[in-house]
Amino acid sequence: MCEDTNEICLCPLEGVIDSISKKWALLIINIIGNKGRIRFSDLMKELNGISPKTLADTLKNLQEQQLIGREAFSEIPPRVEYYLTKDGEGLREAVIPILKWAAKRDNHTKEKCVSVCKRTTCSGKKRSWS
Amino acid sequence: MCEDTNEICLCPLEGVIDSISKKWALLIINIIGNKGRIRFSDLMKELNGISPKTLADTLKNLQEQQLIGREAFSEIPPRVEYYLTKDGEGLREAVIPILKWAAKRDNHTKEKCVSVCKRTTCSGKKRSWS
């Protein structure tokens, strides 16, 4: 980290903030990370309440930043799959400490998390951070 | 983390995003952390380009979230000092991995960081993340 000081420079962050500050970006990164590969419509379902425009915009953004990849299959009906790039995986991991911090701070109880998760990311049999 | 799954739930993040997504919030957290205690006008100088309104708004926000504290001295001219709370310190630490990730990703060279930092956070003798 720092050699002769305990100061931390946040200048790298100036660039990243734009990525992580978007309302859905981190959620999307994480969902894709959880699923490995996922289609547009499935993302829509997981992200309760997102509009197609917003999702499309965000995905495009994340692609430009090389955080996710896109593979389209020439079928009818069309199929497209999204996945994390190496960088995307890295981001996902780097976010975990903030998650832990936030969870701890909220006194995030199992109940709370479950109820929240039910309507968003973690519905179904598999849950985490409970 | 997760017990029987490698999935990561981001639901705690839904609440935190509001904090970390503000353009200046993280920078402010970090500067205060670096300095220990700092005054309004000095923050203005460190945060190159921020307007007094924006700074005041952000500080108020961070106080409400208990991330920073404020101490006012009844002097003339008035003096006010800001400092990190325990929670603020925690956030600062939790952000470091993202920093590392971002720095690495940018191929953040010593030169780059120095030049960027000169006009913002890390001016002067002490630098970090170079």
Add this chain to the structure above:
DNA sequence: CAGTATCCAGCGCGATACTG
């Protein structure tokens, strides 16, 4: 010095309808 008061521009984001 440490803010407040105004005013205003830009963009993120949602809702809805439509298309290859």
Add this chain to the structure above:
DNA sequence: CAGTATCGCGCTGGATACTG
């Protein structure tokens, strides 16, 4: 299915001037 096209609102944050 996987988006695009439109429209519009609210909030963030910048510029500037003023105050206890």
